[in-house]
Amino acid sequence: MSLRTHYTSEIKPEDNGKEVIIAGWIHRIRDLGGVRFLIVRDMKDIIQVTIKKGEVSQDLLDITEKLREECVIIVKGIVKANRIAPKGREIIPKEIKILDKPIENLPISISSKTEIGLDTRLNYRVLDLRRPEVLAIFKIQSKLVEGMEEYLIEQKFYKVFTPCIIGATSEGGSEVFPIIYFNRSAFLRQDPQLHRQLVVISGLDRIYDLGPSWRAEPSHTPRHLCEHRGCAVEMGFIKDEYDIIRVQENLIIRGIMKVKKECSEELELLNKKLEIPSTPFPELRFPDIYYILEEYGKKIPFGEDYDRESELILAKYVKEKYKSDFFFVNRFPFKVKPFYVMKVDEDPQWARSVDLIYKGLELSSGGQREHRYEKIIEQIKEKGISLLSLQWFTDFFKYGAPPHGGFNIGIERLTMQLLDLSNIREATLFPRTPERLLP
Incomplete structure (x- = not known):
């Protein structure tokens, strides 16, 4: 049985209010004080997971403190239509589970647009x-x-x-x-x-x-x-x-x-x-x-x-x-x-x-x-x-x-x-x- 119910590309704004489970890697993290955004990536697309203080449990906030880019996670939550989010939708999480996380800094950036030499890219091809x-x-x-x-x-x-x-x-x-x-x-x-x-x-x-x-x-x-x-x-x-x-x-x-x-x-x-x-x-x-x-x-x-x-x-x-x-x-x-x-x-x-x-x-x-x-x-x-x-x-x-x-x-x-x-x-x-x- 799959750990996910949906790939990110399958989640649409019309799914507003629907419970979904996604699985993938954390592509980027943005922390704006009272709001933390996780951009989660799977092989199909990305989706924004939005964590607001006061709207999620303290346990969930504590888990997000441990997250870093390229952590492998499962997110269970509710779809919310949001026209300013990527593809017009986001997930408000109910549960986040960490499956694995990097044990050292990545040798190349996954989310940055900085150009990387081909030889370096091939050395770290995965x-x-x-x-x-x-x-x-x-x-x-x-x-x-x-x-x-x-x-x-x-x-x-x-x-x-x-x-x-x-x-x-x-x-x-x-x-x-x-x-x-x-x-x-x-x-x-x-x-x-x-x-x-x-x-x-x-x-x-x-x-x-x-x-x-x-x-x-x-x-x-x-x-x-x-x-x-x-x-x-x-x-x-x-x-x-x-x-x-x-x-x-x-x-x-x-x-x-x-x-x-x-x-x-x-x-x-x-x-x-x-x-x-x-x-x-x-x-x-x-x-x-x-x-x-x-x-x-x-x-x-x-x-x-x-x-x-x-x-x-x-x-x-x-x-x-x-x-x-x-x-x-x-x-x-x-x-x-x-x-x-x-x-x-x-x-x-x-x-x-x-x-x-x-x-x-x-x-x-x-x-x-x-x-x-x-x-x-x-x-x-x-x-x-x-x-x-x-x-x-x-x-x-x-x-x-x-x-x-x-x-x-x-x-x-x-x-x-x-x-x-x-x-x-x-x-x-x-x-x-x-x-x-x-x-």
Whole structure:
């Protein structure tokens, strides 16, 4: 049974005269002599508890003398409509019970608007998360993913749980975390994609996975994490990569719509207004991208990948020409993409490989996969990867696989860009970076 009858957000001025029980932390205390105000915070909102001498018992007054900010309390009392109180209501207490209280001064302030450095905030992340404007980010992130899941479920996708520990690297690269697995070597996955492909060719051909992935990149930029979450989607029986593109567009739209509809208070707290993006998102293709970049003074050798500066240039170009913050990049050079992407049959130097860019930052990478066994083997050889190291994966393609494809949207990156946060660590509960492993 819960210790509370109501969250603070559920208490309205219309509840005047109603008895309620709330539970939470003391956010602030104001003492005006004959009147003491406790601002009590729970995960939903704050509410004012008003203690007036002469209107409450002496025992209650004695208890309030022991209170300090961040004490954990239960308050039982009567709701009173008060137009000058926060949200037009307050509680006149009958009982206050202290569940716990800080045993030392807090290293960071919860209620102050004083700016705190990000490293300090992350050192004391649990306390940092008590700040309403920080907690708002993760409430929004939760609704963002919820909206995306609702769309996928409506479209008859199944949620699956693919392994995080793998016996071989997924892309033949070195950016993996090795672990000891009994008497064998193993790795934390870079991406759940290869197992998602195997699930699709097993017959469960519309799936998604919300699990973590890891990259052992010594990157210290504000957009990189060593551990991140993704909304990873895979679907079979597709016509081409445009089936993947359309699902990805709709997924993004539904997530943003959910946030706009259900997180108005959180968005207001962050001073953020959301607009629902128009579809279809613009699409840029290689080799046209080389010519666009050249117009902006950026020269990329033909057949090579673009860099971070190019992403920002292309974002500026799309914003000016199409008035969109989102756009797809399609038909990458095959030489810069992994072995499993499908080449364009009529022009095999290009791949049906698609990145989604949002406000100048890559959100996802995906596209159509190669499903024909002979082609997969040919492309592995072309990349110079050991066939034996991928046999656990490729052998299953001997038995018939449908055309399929997918993508993996970075949840932290999407949150960061949606809310215009300056650092991806702000969109991560407990970020893992090259220099940070705790808390």
